[in-house]
Amino acid sequence: MPELPEVETTRRGIAPHVEQRRVTALEVRQPRLRWPVPDQLPQWVVGDRVISIERRAKYLLFKFARGTLIVHLGMSGSLRILPCGASIGKHDHVDMQLDSGQLMRLTDPRRFGAVLWQENGTLHPLLASLGPEPLSEAFDAEYLQRCCRGRRTAIKALIMNADVVVGVGNIYANEALHNAGIDPRRAAGRISAARLERLVAAIKRVLAAAIEQGGTTLRDFVGGDGKPGYFKQELHVYGRAGEPCHQCGEILSEVKLGQRSTVFCRQCQR
Missing domain, CATH: 1.10.8.50 (Helicase, Ruva Protein; domain 3)
Structure with a gap:
């Protein structure tokens, strides 16, 4: 399972390609991950810009104007940056196309990952009870x-x-x-x-x-x-x-x- 350093490395690896890019399409080929991918997700993110990518525990948080896209890599998931139109594999479940001509792809063979949504002004239940970050001053x-x-x-x-x-x-x-x-x-x-x-x-x-x-x-x-x-x-x-x-x-x-x-x-x- 990816641990915190692996998730942080993922964040740093994809951020230069995704931050400040506009989402032109969102394709969900397999909505049955650990929790169902929200049906309305494309209408919430398409046309909007990714403001920033943050990390909370092992969750990646893609900040948009109206809310946050939450991604968890589960046991075997990974994210990578590919050109739009890249061939699709059996376990390639979600593509987020960007105005750069690239896409961000979630691949998850075991489907224990998650793609969820948090509206502004709310806190998703998965994030609500988390303890402090280990590298923060709060953890002393x-x-x-x-x-x-x-x-x-x-x-x-x-x-x-x-x-x-x-x-x-x-x-x-x-x-x-x-x-x-x-x-x-x-x-x-x-x-x-x-x-x-x-x-x-x-x-x-x-x-x-x-x-x-x-x-x-x-x-x-x-x-x-x-x-x-x-x-x-x-x-x-x-x-x-x-x-x-x-x-x-x-x-x-x-x-x-x-x-x-x-x-x-x-x-x-x-």
Whole structure:
């Protein structure tokens, strides 16, 4: 599943081609995605200009004068920029044609993505309960301490909860907890303030590094497959169960937490 850095890289990749362009047509070939694509969507966006593209958690927000087009890539979705008239594949579900002669295409083999609409002055239910962005000032040690207080939930599950903080997916939760030296199984309410401060810094550091490394993939959004993939960074724990820890040489352990693979070092993470 695309995680926050992949979605942010997608935003940066398509923004120069879409922002300030007028929509000349919207073709919905498959309206049955995770939620139905609104029937009225073409009449809401055709003829209007895309003011900007923003990101909230893993949602891409295309701002128009009368509202916001919300796009989620689901498990396997991608966006790419192609010339109008480009051949259509089996899983190419939505095309937004632009006055530049290009189009933005949503491809989603598993159809777990979404294309939705939010009128100005309203907040879509999917966005209403989201926690702060992990790279924002609102996500700090004091905030995380409040969220952890009295909680028996494993710290990894808590930081992956979008009501607490958005966008810390499985890969980056594994990496940040190793970076901070915290056992992912430890109860959130039993972690000291100083260690939570290290965890906040680690989350910000790991995500910022992944986004920065995503810059090298931007060319793939024009004429390519539109998929940034997982960045070619050195992952210290994720996907390395049974291999030695880069830090101490201890063999990395793997457990299931919330049905997600969790890899950690029993020596470095307490």
